Amino acid sequence: MYSHADLGNTDSGLLRVRIHVVDDDPASRESLYTFLQSKGFDAERFESAQDFLASVGSEEAACLITDLKMPGMNGLELQEELARRGFDFPVIVVSGYADVPSTVRAMRNGAVTLLEKPYREEDLEAAVRESVRLVRQRHERRCRQQETVNRLETLTDAEREIMELLLNGTSNKSIASQLDLGLRTVERRRHVLLEKMGVASLPELARMVAEIEICPESSGRA
Known part of the structure; x- marks a missing residue:
């Protein structure tokens, strides 16, 4: 079982992982943000991919929940831009308009999952838990690699x-x-x-x- 402290990364001594929500729809964005906070996650929200990219750093321990259909840069383009910049963030894509090509593209680009609206809260929470686990796993691997280099x-x-x-x-x-x-x-x-x-x-x-x-x-x- 995961405790809220484990998921929120605040009191358990685990790596703190922030969950970024990017969604142009205010109601959907706030609903996601409120849900994540209620489950003990450290969450932040943005109304556009551009706002998110302007504020986030590649060294941050974070994962991303992004809507698929957004004006300007959409969720798939955001996912690809993160990869181009070398950001190693697990990505969860959510959409009420997902089609097969979009789903295939998201998964090929390494998305943890693509959730179709309306999705079950349990499915979202499970995907976020998996994303947090991946962030911590990758962080631990990088620490081991650096320790090996230092020893060499x-x-x-x-x-x-x-x-x-x-x-x-x-x-x-x-x-x-x-x-x-x-x-x-x-x-x-x-x-x-x-x-x-x-x-x-x-x-x-x-x-x-x-x-x-x-x-x-x-x-x-x-």
Whole structure:
């Protein structure tokens, strides 16, 4: 079960996630805003896509509920503009006029869901919960990736060289031969680099490096 504190991100120690509502219809916009607040969400509302884009930052932990049909920039165009700007916001599209092409386009662009009016409040709340979960999940992944980069930067050139060979499946004995080192020296450096990376095994190290999606040597030298 989700508590209001969990969803509103205010008292539970979880990442605070704001829900942005973009809808040109005042009644619909206020209804959505009031509903979200009643459920404990941190919500904000805008009457146009342009107003929203002018006020939001890409580093904000947020998700978006947007109406599909709006004057100027519509909901699908807003979704695509966010992607173009590199905003990683989960998007929920709502509309009373959704057709198959619009639905397909929204989902292909990564929308969490498209809700047709009149939608059930339970469905909206479930979609918002999922959006908040995605924001937090992505934030945690970015934190892990940054931690990995920071740890990689503490390695010496010698430790990094051994790490790259180990990640390529080279045995300690082969590394010792290739680098003209004693086996105990290789084993010691392997132990030290695993400690510096905060892992207990090579599979853990491989997963860490794979998650940052860069080659170990591209993260900088200590």
